[in-house]
Amino acid sequence: MKKNFINEEEVEAMKSLPLLIKKLNSAGNYKQAFKNVYDAMSKYPDNPVPHNLLGILLEKSDDHNLAMKHFRIAWILDPTYEPANQNLLNFGDFYSKKHFAYSEEDCPKEKKESYTIIYDDKHIGHVVKKNDYYNLD
Incomplete structure (x- = not known):
């Protein structure tokens, strides 16, 4: 049975790995980038970060x-890992945006919309954005 505990070494390694791979990618040192990702993947096989980074390297x-397979593996390992989801969205269609999400910082911030229900004269409720509701004349 797998133990559920936080490995501080793994947390620190997975925080620094995306930045390192991003630097190696921009420098054109793909061989070293692949090596670092493979090393991290062998050391932490259940972590989504190396799979996401490998997907980026394969896409490049x-x-x-194969890149899409690794993005999906990263997402399956941790469905809350936003970079894998973002890369699946970015590269999962014919008109990909070619924007790589190495870490959470590369993901667009989600705007929360506030909604309200307004009722018309027939007592039918309509869901509208609060900004639109307050701007109605």
Whole structure:
């Protein structure tokens, strides 16, 4: 049975790995980037970060199918890991945006919309954005 505990070494390694891979990618040092990702993947096989980063490296190497598989693996390992979800969205259609989400900082911030229900004269409720509701004349 797998133990559920927080490994501080793993947490620190997974915080620094995306930044390192991003730097290696921008410097064009793909061989070292692949090596670092493979090392992290072998050391922490249940962590979504190395799979997401491997997906980015594969996408940059024009291996789209394998890249998408690794984005999905990262998402399956942790459905709350936003970079994997963002990469699936960015590269999952024909008109990909070519924007890589290495870490949470690369993901767009979600805006929370406030909604309210207004009732018309027939007592039918309509869900509208609060900003639109207060701007109605």
